[in-house]
Amino acid sequence: MCAWKSELYCTAFNKQQLPPSNRPEIVFVGRSNVGKSTLINALLARKIAKVSSSPGKTRSINFYNVEAEGRLFSLVDIPGYGYAARGHGERQAWWKLIDDYFGSGRNISFVVHLIDFRHGPLPNDCDLTKWLDVKGLLRLVVFTKGDKISPGRRNGLYQQYMRSGIVSVLPPFVTSGVDDQEMEALRRGITEILDELGRMGDI
Ligand code: GDP
Numbered sequence: 001m002c003a004w005k006s007e008l009y010c011t012a013f014n015k016q017q018l019p020p021s022n023r024p025e026i027v028f029v030g031r032s033n034v035g036k037s038t039l040i041n042a043l044l045a046r047k048i049a050k051v052s053s054s055p056g057k058t059r060s061i062n063f064y065n066v067e068a069e070g071r072l073f074s075l076v077d078i079p080g081y082g083y084a085a086r087g088h089g090e091r092q093a094w095w096k097l098i099d100d101y102f103g104s105g106r107n108i109s110f111v112v113h114l115i116d117f118r119h120g121p122l123p124n125d126c127d128l129t130k131w132l133d134v135k136g137l138l139r140l141v142v143f144t145k146g147d148k149i150s151p152g153r154r155n156g157l158y159q160q161y162m163r164s165g166i167v168s169v170l171p172p173f174v175t176s177g178v179d180d181q182e183m184e185a186l187r188r189g190i191t192e193i194l195d196e197l198g199r200m201g202d203i
Contacts, residue, residue, distance in 0.1 A: 013060045026110060029081075043075075129167075
């Protein structure tokens with residue numbers, strides 16, 4: 001059962017619409033169609049983010065305020081990147097929005113980077129990873145669509161990704177849409193990181 005309480009707090013299409021940064025923010029990033037909305041809905045145990053089978057729809061940054069057993073923080077849903085049908089202009093607009101968000105001195109705790117378990121990190125995942133490294137942001141890797149890989153192949157694939165040098169503050173999670181146990185483990189992982197950052201005085 002999900003003990004987190006959540007509400008959509010703000011939807012921002014540009015810098016002017018970004019809300020004041022008054023809580024630690026956990027930022028969810030990933031390629032279009034990676035399963036970010038599905039994961040956010042599963043994590044918050046409510047249909048709050050829009051799930052779409054046609055990629056590249058979300059253009060706004062959505063802020064969800066969360067209360068998790070006394071902890072107050074926001075989940076920040078960044079539009080997906082790398083949708084092939086997008087033109088140069090749209091990619092520029094995406095980077096501008098990302099730059100505006102990450103460059104405005106916000107209280108960012110860490111980034112949850114979603115990666116499709118079937119494909120592993122693709123070139124634009126790696127571009128984003130390098131960019132986040134430059135910004136010095138902590139990352140938690142979460143693989144999505146684990147259910148699309150047969151149970152017998154999962155462990156081998158996981159080890160293969162780990163050997164390829166994935167950096168993650170906790171061992172990456174593998175998720176399969178809406179699995180209660182997986183979601184509970186991920187909630188615990190997220191609050192563990194927040195608590196540790198709190199002890200270190202980082203938030
Ligand atoms: P977003 O664009 O990253 O927000 O992706 P969505 O959450 O909208 O999901 C894109 C598509 O992938 C939808 O058709 C989802 O039903 C599907 N999907 C998302 N996560 C999973 C998963 O873990 N397993 C499977 N099999 N399908 C998923």
